[in-house]
Amino acid sequence: MAYVPLADQDSEMEMHHPHSWVTKYVWSQDHKVIAIQYGGLAIAVGVVALVLSLLMRMQLGFPETFDLIDPSSYYQSVTMHGMIMVVYMLTALLLGGFGNYLIPLMCGARDMVFPFLNMLSVWVYALSVIILMASFFVDGGPTGAGWTLYPPQTAMAGTPGHDMGIVLMLLSLAVFIVAFTMGGLNYVTTILQYRCRGLTMMRLPLTVWGIFIATILGLFAFPALLVSAIMMLFDMLLGTSFFMPAVIESGTPLDHNGGSPILFQHLFWFFGHPEVYIVALPAFGLVSDVLSTHARKNIFGYRMMVWAIIAIGGLSFIVWAHHMYVSGMNPYFGFFFATTTLIIAVPTALKVYNWVLTLWEGDIRLNAPMYFAIGFIFTFIHGGLTGLFLGNVVIDLPLSDTYFVVAHFHMVMGVSPVLVIFAALYHWYPKVTGRMFHEGMAKAHFWCTFLGTYAIYLPMHYLGFLGVPRRYYAMGSTDFIPESAQDLNVTITYAALFVGAAQLLFFINIFWSLRNGEKAGPNPWGSASLEWQTPDTPPVHGNWGDELPTVYRWAYDYSVPGAHEDFIPQNVPESVEPTADEQHFDPDHDTSKADV
Amino acid sequence: MSLFKQLTDKPWERKGILGGLNPEGAFESPPERVALGFFLVIASVIFSLLGVSYVIRMSLPDWEPLADPSQLWLNTGLLFISSVLFQWARNTAKAGKQKNLITAFVGGGVFALLFIMGQMLTWDGLQEAGYFVTSNPANSFFYLLTGLHIAHLLGGLWVWSKTSIRLLSGGKPEDMSLSIELCTLYWHFLLIIWLVMFAVLSNT
Numbered sequence: 001m002a003y004v005p006l007a008d009q010d011s012e013m014e015m016h017h018p019h020s021w022v023t024k025y026v027w028s029q030d031h032k033v034i035a036i037q038y039g040g041l042a043i044a045v046g047v048v049a050l051v052l053s054l055l056m057r058m059q060l061g062f063p064e065t066f067d068l069i070d071p072s073s074y075y076q077s078v079t080m081h082g083m084i085m086v087v088y089m090l091t092a093l094l095l096g097g098f099g100n101y102l103i104p105l106m107c108g109a110r111d112m113v114f115p116f117l118n119m120l121s122v123w124v125y126a127l128s129v130i131i132l133m134a135s136f137f138v139d140g141g142p143t144g145a146g147w148t149l150y151p152p153q154t155a156m157a158g159t160p161g162h163d164m165g166i167v168l169m170l171l172s173l174a175v176f177i178v179a180f181t182m183g184g185l186n187y188v189t190t191i192l193q194y195r196c197r198g199l200t201m202m203r204l205p206l207t208v209w210g211i212f213i214a215t216i217l218g219l220f221a222f223p224a225l226l227v228s229a230i231m232m233l234f235d236m237l238l239g240t241s242f243f244m245p246a247v248i249e250s251g252t253p254l255d256h257n258g259g260s261p262i263l264f265q266h267l268f269w270f271f272g273h274p275e276v277y278i279v280a281l282p283a284f285g286l287v288s289d290v291l292s293t294h295a296r297k298n299i300f301g302y303r304m305m306v307w308a309i310i311a312i313g314g315l316s317f318i319v320w321a322h323h324m325y326v327s328g329m330n331p332y333f334g335f336f337f338a339t340t341t342l343i344i345a346v347p348t349a350l351k352v353y354n355w356v357l358t359l360w361e362g363d364i365r366l367n368a369p370m371y372f373a374i375g376f377i378f379t380f381i382h383g384g385l386t387g388l389f390l391g392n393v394v395i396d397l398p399l400s401d402t403y404f405v406v407a408h409f410h411m412v413m414g415v416s417p418v419l420v421i422f423a424a425l426y427h428w429y430p431k432v433t434g435r436m437f438h439e440g441m442a443k444a445h446f447w448c449t450f451l452g453t454y455a456i457y458l459p460m461h462y463l464g465f466l467g468v469p470r471r472y473y474a475m476g477s478t479d480f481i482p483e484s485a486q487d488l489n490v491t492i493t494y495a496a497l498f499v500g501a502a503q504l505l506f507f508i509n510i511f512w513s514l515r516n517g518e519k520a521g522p523n524p525w526g527s528a529s530l531e532w533q534t535p536d537t538p539p540v541h542g543n544w545g546d547e548l549p550t551v552y553r554w555a556y557d558y559s560v561p562g563a564h565e566d567f568i569p570q571n572v573p574e575s576v577e578p579t580a581d582e583q584h585f586d587p588d589h590d591t592s593k594a595d596v
Numbered sequence: 597m598s599l600f601k602q603l604t605d606k607p608w609e610r611k612g613i614l615g616g617l618n619p620e621g622a623f624e625s626p627p628e629r630v631a632l633g634f635f636l637v638i639a640s641v642i643f644s645l646l647g648v649s650y651v652i653r654m655s656l657p658d659w660e661p662l663a664d665p666s667q668l669w670l671n672t673g674l675l676f677i678s679s680v681l682f683q684w685a686r687n688t689a690k691a692g693k694q695k696n697l698i699t700a701f702v703g704g705g706v707f708a709l710l711f712i713m714g715q716m717l718t719w720d721g722l723q724e725a726g727y728f729v730t731s732n733p734a735n736s737f738f739y740l741l742t743g744l745h746i747a748h749l750l751g752g753l754w755v756w757s758k759t760s761i762r763l764l765s766g767g768k769p770e771d772m773s774l775s776i777e778l779c780t781l782y783w784h785f786l787l788i789i790w791l792v793m794f795a796v797l798s799n800t
Contacts, residue, residue, distance in 0.1 A: 040641065047715055113627040114627075114631070139675050173606070181635075181638065184630075185631045185635060187625045188630075188631075188634055189630050189631045189634070190627075192621065192622040192623065192630055193621045193622065193623065193625075193627040193630055194621075194627070195621070198608070198612075200602060200605065201602050201603070201622065202602055202605040202606075202607045203607045219634060219637075219638050220637070220638065220641050223638055223641045223642040223645060224641075224645055226642065227642060227645045227646055230740070230744075231649070231740070234729070234736065234740060238730060238736075239729075239730045240729060240732075240733070240736040241658075241728050241733060241736070242649070242653065242733065244735060255730070256656035257658060258656050258657065258733065259653075259666075259733075260652065260653060260656060263649055263652050263653065264653075267645065270645070298608065301606070302601075302608065303605075303606070304609065306603065307603070310603075386623065520619070552611055552612055553607075553611050554607035554608055556608070557608075573612075574611050576613050
């Protein structure tokens with residue numbers, strides 16, 4: 001049964017037009033408002049997590065200086081920083097924020113398939129954030145078990161937040177997963193079923209492909225976290241022994257007996273590794289579109305890019321145990337997971353080559369989004385290459401508990417996606433607000449962030465080689481670590497404080513430009529994809545006016561030989577195509593470039 | 597176009613309106629059915645992961661098999677009748693008939709409620725016999741799995757109650773057909789999950 005598009009239905013009924021300030025900005029069912037709600041909240045909690053990381057850095061750089069950071073608050077900061085950044089900031093911002101804003105616009109739809117469910121999703125997400133933040137105010141504070149929440153340590157009296165803190169964390173995660181599922185079902189169904197006329201799957205921008213596959217990963221991976229959270233809640237609240245082994249705490253045996261902590265690790269990482277790609281794949285998609293638009297060239301190897309996204313998505317479910325090499329696994333098991341881990345590097349590397357080849361001989365416009373996008377290629381290559389080290393069991397074993405791992409995952413899934421997020425925020429800012437941002441301030445923001453994060457994470461690799469252990473509140477005196485390691489720690493802390501402060505440039509810029517930025521016009525970058533072709537900027541409720549667009553081409557018709565402009569929007573009909581003679585354009589006989 | 601054909605398409609070569617004048621939908625299906633399909637896969641993943649955890653936990657030395665309460669057979673019968681009634685309602689609605697539609701659809705939900713009550717009575721019986729949630733990992737899994745299954749049924753009953761209200765207040769079969777069909781699909785899915793779960797719980 002073919003569906004009836006919203007445009008052809010009784011639009012007043014189906015579009016849920018807002019009638020008051022509350023239904024327009026609070027209980028809104030408009031995907032664009034929901035996107036801004038998701039994004040704003042995600043960035044706000046991200047700032048909390050950033051401040052926590054700065055507290056950690058101050059302790060590491062200047063031990064025994066700050067009274068407010070004791071071992072408990074240090075571990076609580078580590079835990080909350082990690083969990084907030086990975087789940088509540090990156091996942092929510094990339095899928096809830098960018099997914100919500102861009103999917104209907106790039107698909108030529110008026111809204112998501114289930115707008116009410118979409119609204120419910122953002123408010124349930126807000127509830128999960130409130131529950132998580134409440135853990136700062138309960139007795140014992142938030143959990144300090146590390147973001148991986150490994151039992152039995154999580155439940156032991158020596159771990160901060162071992163009573164209410166961990167319960168609130170698990171509850172919050174369960175609520176977040178419910179929110180994500182409601183949003184995720186919307187994203188995949190909208191992409192599959194609500195594309196406008198002519199928009200085949202292979203004409204979708206890579207942003208949509210990245211979000212699509214990442215959402216499927218999320219829908220199938222988050223259940224593992226849900227299952228482990230529920231089972232651990234049973235262990236904590238009801239006294240079962242799913243994960244809790246027989247333990248003696250301060251001389252007293254606990255009631256638990258016979259549970260398997262390793263089982264938790266498997267469940268956690270069955271979620272945890274796809275989570276890396278839940279964050280990375282949307283970033284891959286977004287950066288592909290930014291690079292292609294600002295290089296004025298079609299993305300190199302579009303089909304390969306799509307296949308690589310799908311391949312990475314599939315493979316990400318069979319690499320999880322590389323996070324557990326030190327758990328004492330069977331060597332054959334380790335061999336299998338090392339092999340799959342190295343295989344996943346193939347499609348990933350393919351994407352990197354294609355980004356670089358997209359830049360090759362492009363008419364590159366070095367504006368702020370492009371700075372961030374190119375910066376991402378650097379950080380991602382660095383993070384990716386250190387992943388090859390850690391994917392091998394024999395190299396991972398000595399490095400696993402050192403700062404090398406901290407450096408690796410921050411480069412690959414911290415700095416890299418964040419650079420893409422900034423690229424994307426600057427790139428789509430004119431569409432969302434109708435104003436241009438301040439270019440100089442954005443470039444200053446880039447250089448401070450890019451060089452600053454290198455100053456933080458590059459030295460951490462060396463700390464790792466020296467054997468400096470991660471997770472330690474204070475290093476104390478250890479023979480094999482030279483005193484100069486502390487000098488490096490001080491430097492890293494200064495760099496971290498600098499990068500943290502530099503983010504103010506971003507906030508000043510986006511708020512200042514809301515009023516003072518130049519008017520952007522509908523398509524300031526000359527972009528070919530659909531979201532830039534809306535009749536209004538910013539797009540109004542319903543996106544497309546009276547008639548839904550029709551798509552005639554893919555999203556990457558840039559610098560088409562013989563075309564009037566250096567881009568042809570997706571909704572421009574065939575009739576304006578260059579003539580047959582012009583299509584057989586031979587660059588070697590291009591007289592227009594003769595005097596260059 | 598088949599999925600494989602779509603994925604091998606060269607979008608830079610083919611211009612113009614592809615796929616005719618209709619909007620693009622990957623499946624010839626209403627979006628609600630597509631979304632439910634995804635949800636069923638998610639629920640399957642949840643129960644499969646619990647199944648894997650069950651098998652791994654079972655291999656540890658403190659495992660004692662659960663006594664098989666005979667009440668579960670009766671409960672299974674109730675859920676089976678519930679599913680049959682939903683199927684009847686679905687066939688009736690699809691044929692556009694009004695007769696017996698309310699009986700079948702509302703009856704299906706009522707039998708699901710009876711199943712839930714039966715499951716709770718089973719819990720009571722187990723507790724009275726000394727099989728508490730913490731007594732043994734097999735018991736813990738029993739309460740967890742049956743509880744989650746009930747939670748899924750309750751979600752279905754929420755949709756069922758909304759559809760029932762529409763039906764009782766004079767909704768036409770053709771307008772309700774999709775809701776009834778999706779409820780039926782969901783009930784069959786939960787019956788299958790229960791049958792697998794029941795087989796595993798009573799044989800290990």
